[in-house]
Amino acid sequence: MRRRLILLTGAVTAMVVLAFLVPLFILVSDLAHDRAISAAERDAESLARVLAVLTVESDLETAVATVGEDRIEMVNGSVIFPVGTVVGLDVPSKEDLTLALSGSSFVANVDGGQAVYIPMIQPDGTTAVVRVFASDDELTAGVRRSRIILGLLGGTLVLMAMWVADRLGRSMVVPVKELSATARKLGHGDLSVRVDPSGPHEIEEVGLELNRLADRIGRLLQAERESAADLAHRLRTPLTAARLSVDGLQEGPDRDRLNADLDELQRTTDFIIREARRPVRRESEEWCNLAAVVVRRIEFWHPLALEQGRAVELDVGGIAAPVAIPDGDAEALVDALIENVIAHTPDGTRFVVQIDVRDDTVEFSVEDAGSGIDDGSLVDRGTSSGDSTGLGLDIVRRTVEGAGGKLVIGESRIHGGAGIVIRLPLVSDR
Amino acid sequence: MAAILIVEDEQRIRESLATRLSERGHDVESVARAIDGVERAVSGSFDVVVLDLGLPDLDGAEALRMIRAVSQVPVVVATARDDESDIISVLDAGADDYVVKPYSADHLAARIRAVLRRMGDASEDDTISIAGLRLDLDAHEATLDGRRLDLTARAFDLLAYLASQPGKLVSKRELLAEVWRQPYGGADKTVDVHISWLRKELGESAAEPMYLHTRRGVGVRLVDPSA
Numbered sequence: 133m134r135r136r137l138i139l140l141t142g143a144v145t146a147m148v149v150l151a152f153l154v155p156l157f158i159l160v161s162d163l164a165h166d167r168a169i170s171a172a173e174r175d176a177e178s179l180a181r182v183l184a185v186l187t188v189e190s191d192l193e194t195a196v197a198t199v200g201e202d203r204i205e206m207v208n209g210s211v212i213f214p215v216g217t218v219v220g221l222d223v224p225s226k227e228d229l230t231l232a233l234s235g236s237s238f239v240a241n242v243d244g245g246q247a248v249y250i251p252m253i254q255p256d257g258t259t260a261v262v263r264v265f266a267s268d269d270e271l272t273a274g275v276r277r278s279r280i281i282l283g284l285l286g287g288t289l290v291l292m293a294m295w296v297a298d299r300l301g302r303s304m305v306v307p308v309k310e311l312s313a314t315a316r317k318l319g320h321g322d323l324s325v326r327v328d329p330s331g332p333h334e335i336e337e338v339g340l341e342l343n344r345l346a347d348r349i350g351r352l353l354q355a356e357r358e359s360a361a362d363l364a365h366r367l368r369t370p371l372t373a374a375r376l377s378v379d380g381l382q383e384g385p386d387r388d389r390l391n392a393d394l395d396e397l398q399r400t401t402d403f404i405i406r407e408a409r410r411p412v413r414r415e416s417e418e419w420c421n422l423a424a425v426v427v428r429r430i431e432f433w434h435p436l437a438l439e440q441g442r443a444v445e446l447d448v449g450g451i452a453a454p455v456a457i458p459d460g461d462a463e464a465l466v467d468a469l470i471e472n473v474i475a476h477t478p479d480g481t482r483f484v485v486q487i488d489v490r491d492d493t494v495e496f497s498v499e500d501a502g503s504g505i506d507d508g509s510l511v512d513r514g515t516s517s518g519d520s521t522g523l524g525l526d527i528v529r530r531t532v533e534g535a536g537g538k539l540v541i542g543e544s545r546i547h548g549g550a551g552i553v554i555r556l557p558l559v560s561d562r
Numbered sequence: 563m564a565a566i567l568i569v570e571d572e573q574r575i576r577e578s579l580a581t582r583l584s585e586r587g588h589d590v591e592s593v594a595r596a597i598d599g600v601e602r603a604v605s606g607s608f609d610v611v612v613l614d615l616g617l618p619d620l621d622g623a624e625a626l627r628m629i630r631a632v633s634q635v636p637v638v639v640a641t642a643r644d645d646e647s648d649i650i651s652v653l654d655a656g657a658d659d660y661v662v663k664p665y666s667a668d669h670l671a672a673r674i675r676a677v678l679r680r681m682g683d684a685s686e687d688d689t690i691s692i693a694g695l696r697l698d699l700d701a702h703e704a705t706l707d708g709r710r711l712d713l714t715a716r717a718f719d720l721l722a723y724l725a726s727q728p729g730k731l732v733s734k735r736e737l738l739a740e741v742w743r744q745p746y747g748g749a750d751k752t753v754d755v756h757i758s759w760l761r762k763e764l765g766e767s768a769a770e771p772m773y774l775h776t777r778r779g780v781g782v783r784l785v786d787p788s789a
Contacts, residue, residue, distance in 0.1 A: 368642040369572055371664035376578035379667040380585070395735075398664055402744070405644075435758035436751065439768045471751045 133308065134301040141297030142290055149286040160278045168270040169239060172248040175207040176264040180252045183211065183262065192260055208265040214258035221265055223247075232261040244268055307331030311339055318342075320536055323350045357408040367401050403527075419559050420462045422494055423453040423487045429466040430485060436474065443482035453487050453494040454559040456535045468528045469498040469552055477502035477549065484546055492558045499544035499551040532556065564609040564678055568592035569599030569625070570640070571617050579612070582667030588674075596620035604633045610674050615641040615652070623652055630656035636677045640670060662743065669739050690725045693788045695764070695773060697722055711763045716741070720756050724774070724784035733781040757782055 179199070186195030196204070196211050196219050204211060210220035212229060223229050228240045232249040240247050245267040252260045307330045314327040323346055329339030375394050381387040430446050437444050457465065473483045483500035525541075532539045537556035544551035566583055570576040571594045580590045591608070593599050596617040603611045611629065615622030626637055639652050642663040649660050658677045661670060690697040694707040702718055704711040713721065719741050724732060734753045738744050742752065757774060766772040772787040 368663040373574035375664050375666050376582055379582050433755055435762045436755040439758045474751050
């Protein structure tokens with residue numbers, strides 16, 4: 133937008149400058165020509181006047197001799213006698229000479245410039261002619277310089293106009309860019325971000341409206357969550373009644389099954405309440421070093437892995453992997469993935485945990501040497517099975533997507549078992 | 563056997579809970595209104611009061627303050643409210659324990675037993691000793707042969723729960739309910755990893771257990787290795 137404004141202003145200004153410069157160039161040229169011709173006419177008239185005065189008491193030859201041929205040539209002049217004899221510069225054109233001797237005063241084009249012819253009537257009634265030559269250099273003297281100055285002035289004017297357009301464009305573009313960045317962050321779920329309304333009135337209005345929209349989205353989401361939390365909260369009372377009733381049943385498979393169903397219902401209810409209570413407005417400064425979290429959680433899970441005869445390979449390489457996930461959520465994410473391996477693969481199954489930072493992406497993977505996805509167990513992990521509601525991976529998916537990342541469930545590239553890969557954008561300003 | 567007063571407005575919960583606690587040998591009386599609950603609680607006829615907070619005539623927290631003004635009867639608050647601020651406020655107001663709905667009869671009965679045990683043993687030294695293992699429940703400290711164990715709060719609670727009933731095989735479901743206060747999830751390995759941590763601190767392994775003996779798929783028991 134800013135560039136287009138500059139180009140538009142440049143083009144318009146250049147056209148205006150051209151519209152003025154072309155006539156000015158012609159005018160300058162004409163002025164120089166007129167000035168040179170006027171000077172030649174003045175010189176010719178002066179010479180004719182001097183010769184006229186001198187011929188009062190002597191003839192033309194004596195008068196010319198008195199003035200001197202070198203002085204006549206100094207003003208690029210010639211004196212043409214009535215018989216056609218020339219003193220001074222040569223007169224190449226016979227037609228011009230004839231015309232001048234007939235008594236006409238004129239300016240004629242000649243090779244290398246122009247010549248001014250002024251007839252001079254002699255006391256004896258014959259006509260002599262004074263001719264002064266103006267060369268092309270004299271006719272165009274100062275034109276080139278004037279045109280360069282005018283061209284530079286025109287160019288400067290165009291550049292100044294473009295600079296002013298840039299300043300004006302900047303005052304419009306910067307607030308628009310801020311609006312765009314704010315809208316993008318809102319789109320990525322950061323409802324805490326607001327724009328500082330500035331710039332032209334219309335753009336300022338858009339900024340204010342965007343802020344109001346963000347507030348409204350936040351309030352609506354909060355209300356929706358509170359409603360979900362309240363609903364789930366109310367479920368706790370009938371859930372308690374159901375659990376107490378089940379407690380009254382005879383011990384056996386039916387009671388166990390009902391208890392398991394109630395457990396699952398309670399876990400789901402707790403999850404809904406917990407999720408609903410998460411703040412809608414995620415603070416933009418919430419981040420963690422995923423590599424450090426992984427190291428910490430592997431240390432936590434290691435005793436159990438050791439006890440179950442699992443070899444754990446940890447490859448984080450001491451790198452920093454800042455991602456836009458709060459520390460607590462990152463711990464839950466890592467725990468869910470490791471717990472998945474431990475819960476769904478037999479004892480002794482080794483697994484590898486890796487973190488790699490490439491360009492602007494953090495890749496976190498947990499891969500095992502289990503039976504992989506062929507038996508469908510991994511798919512169950514992402515949804516639901518008899519033992520699990522699948523909320524663990526669901527939480528992982530939501531956390532990852534909330535941070536602008538992607539969760540990929542597939543086969544291990546290393547051990548041939550299951551492989552879960554998470555790609556998250558690197559938080560570059562940390 | 564204990565005399566228990568239930569103050570709960572939800573009829574199904576009130577009746578089921580009274581039945582379940584009666585089946586466990588307790589003498590149970592229940593009321594639906596806070597005012598009735600306060601009146602009965604201060605009568606001196608009960609060993610423990612189970613008090614709901616969301617009561618129709620008066621908030622349970624206010625009823626608790628009224629009870630505490632004139633009586634030291636143990637009060638277990640059983641409510642759907644699980645905000646930390648609510649829990650702290652109610653415990654500060656004089657509640658002896660706090661249980662969040664939904665709870666099972668076993669869960670609540672265990673809480674009542676624990677409260678009664680604390681009340682009965684208030685003057686005694688609050689420690690558990692099993693062979694070289696010694697737990698100071700007040701200080702939240704555990705030592706093994708004089709060496710202080712580096713335990714998280716949750717690991718200590720787990721060890722204390724197992725040590726409070728040595729020899730008893732405790733299921734993972736019970737541990738999740740009693741120590742974590744969470745419902746059981748079949749794929750939940752939280753208990754397993756904490757038991758592994760405890761083993762590490764106790765200097766033993768699953769293959770060569772001393773204090774902690776696991777029966778796969780059933781539960782874990784803490785035993786006296788010298789016995």
